[in-house]
Structure formats: C-alpha cells, structure tokens
Amino acid sequence: MDYSFALQQLVYGLTVGCLYGLLAIGYTMVYGVLRLINFAHGDLLMVSAYAGFFGIVIFQIPWPVSFAGAIILTALLGILIDRGAYKPIRKSPRINALITAIGVSFLLENLGLVIIGGRPKSFPMPDVFAGSILLGAVNIPALSIWILVITLVLLAVCLVVVRKTRIGMAMRALSRDMETVMLMGVDKDRVISFTFALGSALAAAGGIMWCMKYPAVEPFMGVIPGLKAFVAAVLGGIGNVTGAALGGLILGLAEVLIVAIEPDWSGYRDAVAFFLMIIILLTRPTGIMGEQLPD
Amino acid sequence: MNKTKVSRDKSLTIFSVLLLLAFIFYAERNFNHYTIRILENIAIFITLAVSYNLINGIMGQFSLAPNAFLAIGAYTSAIFTLSPEEKLRSFIIEPMIWPLSVLSLPFAVSLLLAGLVTALVAFFMAAPVFRVRGDYLAIVTLGFGEVIQVLANNLISLTNGSLGLKGLHPYTNLWWAWGVCIFTIFCTVRLINSSYGRAMKAVREDEIAAEAMGINAFRVKTLAFTFSAFFQGVAGGLLAHLITTISPSLFTFMFTFNLLIIIVIGGLGSTTGSVIAAILITWGGEALRVFEEPSNFLGFNYKGVPGMRMVLFSLILILVMLFARSGIMGRAEFSWESLFRWFRRKLPC
Numbered sequence: 110m111d112y113s114f115a116l117q118q119l120v121y122g123l124t125v126g127c128l129y130g131l132l133a134i135g136y137t138m139v140y141g142v143l144r145l146i147n148f149a150h151g152d153l154l155m156v157s158a159y160a161g162f163f164g165i166v167i168f169q170i171p172w173p174v175s176f177a178g179a180i181i182l183t184a185l186l187g188i189l190i191d192r193g194a195y196k197p198i199r200k201s202p203r204i205n206a207l208i209t210a211i212g213v214s215f216l217l218e219n220l221g222l223v224i225i226g227g228r229p230k231s232f233p234m235p236d237v238f239a240g241s242i243l244l245g246a247v248n249i250p251a252l253s254i255w256i257l258v259i260t261l262v263l264l265a266v267c268l269v270v271v272r273k274t275r276i277g278m279a280m281r282a283l284s285r286d287m288e289t290v291m292l293m294g295v296d297k298d299r300v301i302s303f304t305f306a307l308g309s310a311l312a313a314a315g316g317i318m319w320c321m322k323y324p325a326v327e328p329f330m331g332v333i334p335g336l337k338a339f340v341a342a343v344l345g346g347i348g349n350v351t352g353a354a355l356g357g358l359i360l361g362l363a364e365v366l367i368v369a370i371e372p373d374w375s376g377y378r379d380a381v382a383f384f385l386m387i388i389i390l391l392t393r394p395t396g397i398m399g400e401q402l403p404d
Numbered sequence: 405m406n407k408t409k410v411s412r413d414k415s416l417t418i419f420s421v422l423l424l425l426a427f428i429f430y431a432e433r434n435f436n437h438y439t440i441r442i443l444e445n446i447a448i449f450i451t452l453a454v455s456y457n458l459i460n461g462i463m464g465q466f467s468l469a470p471n472a473f474l475a476i477g478a479y480t481s482a483i484f485t486l487s488p489e490e491k492l493r494s495f496i497i498e499p500m501i502w503p504l505s506v507l508s509l510p511f512a513v514s515l516l517l518a519g520l521v522t523a524l525v526a527f528f529m530a531a532p533v534f535r536v537r538g539d540y541l542a543i544v545t546l547g548f549g550e551v552i553q554v555l556a557n558n559l560i561s562l563t564n565g566s567l568g569l570k571g572l573h574p575y576t577n578l579w580w581a582w583g584v585c586i587f588t589i590f591c592t593v594r595l596i597n598s599s600y601g602r603a604m605k606a607v608r609e610d611e612i613a614a615e616a617m618g619i620n621a622f623r624v625k626t627l628a629f630t631f632s633a634f635f636q637g638v639a640g641g642l643l644a645h646l647i648t649t650i651s652p653s654l655f656t657f658m659f660t661f662n663l664l665i666i667i668v669i670g671g672l673g674s675t676t677g678s679v680i681a682a683i684l685i686t687w688g689g690e691a692l693r694v695f696e697e698p699s700n701f702l703g704f705n706y707k708g709v710p711g712m713r714m715v716l717f718s719l720i721l722i723l724v725m726l727f728a729r730s731g732i733m734g735r736a737e738f739s740w741e742s743l744f745r746w747f748r749r750k751l752p753c
Binding site for chain 2 (some may be wrong): 140144146198201203219336376377380390
C-alpha cells in the first residue's frame, strides 16, 4: 500500500469515525444516566436531517438558521421522547424500557415514511462545506476538515459540561446512585431531560453532517449509523464521553481500512462493527476506557 | 391433581386437536386462496412466537435474533429442495458450490435439516452471546442478525447474494404449517413443564440464587437458545416454501419487531398468550390493510398511506408497555381446569 493512499484512507476513516463518535456520545450519556439503550437515538439523526432539508429546500431559510433550528427541534424531540415514553416506566424492569425504546424507534421511522414518504431526497450542501484541499497527493475534502473541527469542539463542550458544571456533576452522580442523588435534593427529571437534550443535539449535528457526506435523506437512514454508534459507545466503554468519541474513531478507521486493504471485502463492511463488538465484549466487556459497572 | 382429572384433560386436549384438524380439512376444501394463506401465516407465526417466547419470556434473556434464525432456516431448506436445474439457472453471478449444486432432497428432510443447522448455529453462538446480559445481549443478538444478512448478501456461491433464491416449489400447505405448529407447541409446553423449564424460570427470576441451587445457568440458557432456534429454523423453511422467493432483504429486523410485538401483547412468559397474540396480530395485520388502501369512509376520500400499519403497531407496542405491561395473559397459562372454573362461576348451576 502506498503512502499517500494510506493517508487518503486515514482522512476518510477519520471523517466517518467523527460522525460515529458524535452519535456515540449521545448514546453513552443517556446510557450512563438511565442504563437505557435509547434505540431511537439513531432516528434522531434522521429527524434532524429532514428538518435541515425542509428548512433549506422548502422554506428557503439560510442554512445556519435552518441547521440551528434542526438541532433545537431535535433536542426538544429528545426531551419529548423521554417524557412521553421513558419516564412513565422508569421504575419497571429495564427490559420494558428497552422494548419501549424499540417501539419509539419504529414509530419515528414509520411516521417519517407515512408523512414524508420513502423516496430518498438529496440534501443540499452549502458552499462553505464544498470543495477540497490538495495536500501533496492526498485530497482532503473541506467537509472532512469541518467535521473534524466541529466534532472536536462539540466533544470539548461536552467534556466541560460533564466535568465542570453543576448539571454535569448531577449527571455523573445520577449514573452512580440515583436514589442518593434524589435524597440530595437534585431534580432528577430535569437532569435526565438535559441529558436527552444534549445527546439529541449532538445526534442532530451529526445527522446534518452525515447528510452532507452521504446526501440521501430517507426514513430508515438512521438505523445502521445508530447501531454502529452504539457499538462505538460499547467499544469506548459505555458511560464515558471521551471513550465514545475514541470508539467512534476506531470503528470508522477499522471500517475504511478493511475495505482499503482488501477491496473484495467491501460487502462485509457493515459486519465489521459487530465483529469488533463481540471481540471486545469477550475480552474486555467494560470497553477501552470504561470502568467496572455494577450490574 | 388427581388421576381422573389428568386423563380428562388429556382426552380434552386430544379432542380439541382433532377438532382443529377437522377445521383445517374443512378450510382446505372450502376457503378461498387468500383465507388459506392467512391461516398458513398464522400457523407459522404461532410457531415463531411460541419458540421466541421461550427464550425471551420463559428464559428471560432478551434476544433479538429470530430474524437471523429464520433466515438460516429459510436458506438451508431452500438450498436443499431446489432442483439442480433451477440452481443452474438462478445462480448467474457465481455457480453454486459443488455438492450442494447437484443435491435435491424431499421437503420433510430439508425442514429437519433447516432446524438442525439453525440449532447448531445457535449452539455455537451461545458461548459468546451468553457472556453478556440484558441490554448487551439485545445488541449482540441484533448485531448477529445484521451479520447474517451481510453474509447472505456476500456468500454468493451459497446464497446467490442479493438476487436471492427463486422458484421454490410451494410445498407449504395448511397441513405442514399447522402440523409443525402443533408439534412446536407440544414440545415447548413439555419442555417448560419439565425440570429444565423450572430451571429456566429460576434463572429468569434470580440467576445467582439459581446457580446457588446447583443450576448451571449457562447450560440452561444454551438449551433454551438452541431449542428455540431449531423451531425458528423449521418455521423459516416453511416460510420460504410458502412465499417461494427469498432474498436477504426479507429477513430484516422488522421480522423480529413483529414477533416482539406478538409476545409482548400476549404477555412475556405465557405460551398461551403468544398463541393468542400471534393469531390476533397476523389476522389483524391483514385487517389493518384498509388503512393502506384507498377507501371512501363516510364521504371522506381516504387516499391510503403505505406504512400506516407499522405506525399503528409501534404505537400499540408503546401503549402496551406503558399501560398494560402484562399483556393479554400475563404469565398465566391456559388449562382446562381454569376454563371449567370460569364456566362454573359464570353459570352457577
């Protein structure tokens, strides 16, 4: 494999990895606080993509406003999903919450199908993100740089929120011991809503960038990225924000590299994530950066 | 329970099975093609739901793999029943690998092989899968389903890739579907009422306590997983020879979702509930087609929206989980004794 080819693949891998990472952070935060796999998380990516698409194409709103609108809308939807579907069953066994989450995910996908229709729509790319830089023989799309920068900024914001703010402290405390936290007078539901809003906003940002990279918006577009992002979260150690981003990067690089090394295996690309997950669960169930969780 | 009651229950069960067979005999001669198709679907879904309920409801391990087992069963049986000429004709990208390309077996043997191959896969899957619990188990089994789909798309000399297998002989009829269905219910109920079944319930309630009582939890889980995979594989074979064309895109997570709705509505852990809900949902799914087709309701022109059924199903699932968590049956099972008691209460004579 030649040097510039390897670098080129590295650029692609990093780009995909950042997107997985953004989604994985949302997964990991919700899981950390509630011990719930929010199956609908991947579908939030679809919702924000549609919101951004409608904002730009149908309502002709300038792209920064319409992207911001999409992110806010998705964050509100995240809160709504939590309040409507997950809050009433917080006390019942975790399996029930999981089934409900699967139901919510299917509801969003099929509502998308019913309301908007299944034909993929092409997502408009604002000029800022278009074009590319040629660095020697390596072609770096502007979008890749944007994705990397935005991901790093959002990751930094998340880390600051989780580590330095009061609400972040409450989130970390909730993931340790919910009952004690309630005894300390923390409004549990407010913290959980905040977690959902933050996670959904990250998914929304990821969704918009995902659509600029793979510009086809359709109701089931969030399923596979959602699943892989969960794998990334497990890989990094569930509940750990940095770990999730790292897991996303590893997964993205692994997927791109396996195709780069052996093009005949391109069909198996979607299976890579699950093989990685089975290996990590067998060898180190807590993930790369995770701590031992009481189960 | 005393001996006369046992023999009374036994003869009542045999009598009702005979009644069901008489109904099938009547249905085969008098019902139209569409109704017969629905009845066949119902039988296959009962088979699937009862075996899925064994692992999710009785064993309490939240698996999301039935679409994978269904796919393995369907492909295995289809590969064995297709005639060599048909295989030569449909494998246009790559020819089929040798011993399979000239092989053609009777339907019954292929069904048995479908079950055995699926059970074998489940047996080897059990070791990595049951290292984890709860949510992780759900995701690993879900991932397993995706991997099987990827394999079906890429092992072209075995599965014909995304083109799928066409031209299967429609062997599946009412007798096959309901025969397998009754056999599955019989075997599953026998297993649940055996000491293995009690061990499964013990592990479901408290794994550590069960292990302390000398139950090997891993072995019991593997048994339940393999057992339920066998019947799901057979059901896959039946399904393949009912729709006569299979392709990887048929066995998506949607299938698992439908089964999940069935066992949740029936009541996780109740075989009776699974049977009732399988009938309701399969029949109801057909009845709800009116929402997807154009109709004229009270003067309103309703255009019909494809996908509406799945919206309703997901809503039903969420609502059942929120407000009626125990489903139709809870964990209760049907018994003749309870039926008689119910009658006695209703008719005080």
